[in-house]
Amino acid sequence: MEVNSSTTVPAGPPTISTKNHTFIHHYHHLHSEKDYHNHVGHFPFKTIIIIITMVALIMLLFTIFLVVCLIRRQKSSSKNGVCKDDCESRVLHDTSRRHIAPTILSFDSSPDVKGGCLYGGNLSRTPPTPKFRGVQVFTYRELEVATNGFNEANEIGNGGINGLMYKGVLSDGTLAAIKLLQSEGKQGERAFRIEVDLLSQLRSPYLVELLGYCADQHHRLLIFEYMPNGTLQHHLHSLNDKTQPLDWWSRMRIALDCARALEFLHEHAVSPVIHRDFKTYNVLLDQNFRAKVADFGLANMGSEKRNGQVSTRVLGTTGYLAPEYASTGKLTTKSDVYSYGVVLLELLTGRVPVDIKRPTGEHVLVSWALPRLTNREKVVEMVDPVLHGQYSKKALVQVAAIAAMCIQPEADYRPLMTDVVQSLIPLVRAHSLSSSLRFQKQIPSY
Template sequence: MKSLLLLLFVWFLFLIFIPRQTQGIKFLVSCGFNSTSYADSRKWASDSIPNDNFTLSDPGIPAFNSTSVEDTDYTGFGSLYRSARLFNTSASYNFTLDPGNYCVRLHFYPFQFGIFNSNDSAFDVSTNDLKLVTKFNISEEISWRAEKTNSNVTSIVKEYYINVDLKGLQIKFVPNPSSFAFINAIEILPSPNNLFNSNITKVGSNGLATITDRAIETMYRLNIGGPKLKSTTDQFLYRNWDSDENFMFSINAATEVHNTSAISYVTQNYSSIAPLLVYETARVMGNTEVVEKRFNVSWRFFVDPNFDYLIRLHFCELTYNKPNQRIFKIFINNKTAAENYDVYVRAGGINKAYFEDYFDILPQQTDTLWLQLGPDSLLSGPGTDALLNGLEIFKLSKNGNLAHVLDWTSLNGKLHSHDNSKTRLLIEQICIGMACLLMLMLLSGGYCLYVKGKKKSKMAEDAPPGWHPLVLHEAMKSTSNARPHNQVVKNFFSTPSINNRMGRKFTLSEIKGATKNFDESTVIGTGGFGKVYRGEIDGGSNIVAVKRADPLCGQGLKEFETEIEMLSKLRHRHLVSLIGYCEEQGEMILVYEFMTNGTLRNHLYGSPPPANVLSYKQRVEVCVGAARGLHYLHTGSEVGIIHRDVKTTNILLDEEFVAKMSDFGLSRAGPTLDQTHVSTAVKGSFGYLDPEYFRRQQLSQKSDVYSFGVVLFEVLCGRPVIDPSLPKDQINLAEWALRWQRQRSIETIVDPRLEGDYSVESLKKFAEIAEKCLMDDGKNRPSMGEVLWQLEYALQLHDAYIRERESFRSTGELPFGDGALSLTRIREDE
């Protein structure tokens, strides 16, 4: 009897203190299917079978596809996506749950069921008082994600973390007027209480942000440096981890590392945060043979503007077994999140897995989130690069809302497919009417132009319907009453001979005749557009360079038009002149003046090496000429032009070794007077790229100054900017030369072929200019005008040295001018 009473007492305590049966229950619901199904190695209940733990307010319309479905996004869900439940009125799933935190996933897959096409659906989804999505359209969402992630997207899975109160959980679907809602599957999983901390470090400050009582949506979850991890590898929440390749700004900026040794969590409480597989792979910046270590490795993500974000970084040191071996900085949205970051120190050892959370706010109109990791250039440890194992980005609710309407105008400008029929008919009628009116206006205008001037009409007829060389537009503007862009352009277009030369249109047969039908023997170089040929025109009396666009190369129509536009507006002794163009049969060809002595790089360390080595004076004169060309670009118009690809292959030399800047395909207008920079994607060449521009995507004229500083050291040392064959500390020219220059020992690494050919004072001034150009902070670099002035002074110092040297050798008297120190050394040697 006592045993029975004790058993009853224990059972009573169990009923009181142990949570109800629904606590921790996993709802896996297959919507629209009439029986239990299996997918993703789990059992899914049908929403057609009565269940005590959830109810459906409206049966809607069950839809089932008898054919198999292949889902390339989440392998294992194909069978689940064969069914769906449709609602043409408001309806809700009501789940009985104990209070707590839950992970909720909504699965959507496009389908066709009778008259219902999921691409035509548009609806809102909310849970309790929280709006999840609004005007959701599956085709728009898939197209947007495919475009932004550069990947094959076939389904959409929305993942949320929600706190549920005593009322349980209601998931409500509200179709837009004349449309319908649908859902393929629903997951509800208990979320570990330690999954999210209440307080998170704010990016750019030492403060903390509180996220208590805020719902969370998962935007991205990446296994950095490793393959995609299926949900079955996650025993807690069945989370998928995508590969990070499609999100890297430059995949060559980092390399993968792997370690399958015994990895453990810093604390066992972290075991539910991420699987250990995430920490077995990483990306590091140790591959300095690819990119100089002062550059950051970057990931770019498209997110919803005007929301707060939680950025979770997963770390595990896989290589170093002591501190101060890998120290780096963390940047989020161009703001410093952490400095002097040492994973080994933070974790307390090697192979210790942990995570860091950061909070940041994205303002209105900002839909891009950047994560960048970079080494601390002031440190010199053997592993002063960066490391990252995993990444998660979460959007935080704002005033009870997580919904964001996609900006569909950026995707082909299509009308929303879910507009009601009356509105669509009205729009179509308006469009047809406007098209007819526009056609009538075009016909009338064309007739008037034909009557008023046959010559202009003929020029318009000669222009092909596809790519239109901008030189034609500029030539036409110069003959009109329109005010030119600036006085330089005005003077340029007022010269008839130059105007005709710039506007010369070659036939394809002329180009083929000039290049011997593009014979390989006439190729003189290759670039981002394609091959460059040596050609003879006008019966062989003029030699030209012919640049022919190759559709397989990285640059194309936009860059060609940019180059024509730039060279049509600008004219300078130190800019390569554009003679004309050819556009026939799909060809895009530009014709330039021929530069007899080729590229500057070829004269520094070309293969085969040039017959005559450039003297120190010639090198300084070339740099002065290139600086004049860049200075003109920066100041020759109202806003200036930024070259954006300054390097020795884009500095050409004519028969008298006069330097001219070339290749303006990446150039763009500079900032206006009230701006300091232009925000744009990073383009250029490794080794020459301004690290500030690379990190912040903020282009300015000082970006050209940095690249020119690299050119100066390249000219001085006579070696490539990136040379993987050299010892590790010499691979990157800019870093190597700066170290010697800061020790004031630059003469140690000067091109040995220049021995005894330069003034020490001139060399010192030349190196000082290069050093200033390579300042980390752009605002501390000189302008191109200042660089030009200093180079001219260095040239004057060298000329004075030469004069005094000759005087010393003829008279034996030591002068007291600028070259005295160098001449003293000469006398000591003699």
């Protein structure tokens, strides 16, 4: 019997294995496609996130740059812009006191005066934006009441070359010094306008504060903060025996305050301001004998250039005028430095700038003092005798050296007021520290 060795395959369709193979193949194919799509899908999503982040960052940087540019442009425009008159802010004339913004006044010979308020152009080329309340406008009647009819009993001195000063009490109880301008004509009007313009814009603890003004009809008055201890001139040169002489350190502190005032005018005002009439009579003292500079009727706007000259008519007080200004009318901030040097000599010696009663060779303070200021023995001999030797010899030598530099005949050899301030600060500070230590030692311990 022949046996068939071939394997017998059962009849029927091979559904299971074929389907399994097909399913497995299809399964792997689907998973491969899914993995592929997942892989392909994730990549562009991350890329989009990165692109969006970069765009947002670029936009943020651009925005910051734009803001910085706008801020710089605004600062530049506020610094270089010219202040224009705002005629819409006119104040109506009435009997009540009013607050106004700092007034910019022009120098026209025929000012427009309406209702106690002046309207005009611009003295300073680039006036700063005021950070304090404006000066007040007063009627003549208000100030007449404040001074009891400008009674002689309330007169506290001469208000400079063209006015009288009165002590007054304003309607709100404020004690004030009221300056009644007496001179008429262009010079008096110009002096009035300069003071209102400058002191409405400039604010410093070393300048006397302008509280208000009156331009009622033909009357011109200025209202200042009251300085109870009067002028430096009175305390240095008064013949009244009741006046207490200033001690050495009070004089040094006054010298520093005055230096700071001129430094502010020369270096920190938007445009340099030359006082042009700096002297002991225009230095006022408060209740603590701290000094403030007053009387800006002759002030002049200096050149924007460093040490730039301004040609002008020679005005001021004999003995305080710088040589180049007195001879040629060329005015610079160094002219104020010379006047400051004269005041410093007055603080050192107690002498007036010009005294024809003194012996020959001693009539003019500057010419007498200049050759002696660099000699230690002669400097000691120059000191005001009312001090009775109560001063620091080391400080005396240093202050004498500062005075010698300030009164140099050549303007270029004089220091800046900033340098004077920096030289005086250590002297005053050293005395303050030593006084504080002495006070602490005197306190008993329990």
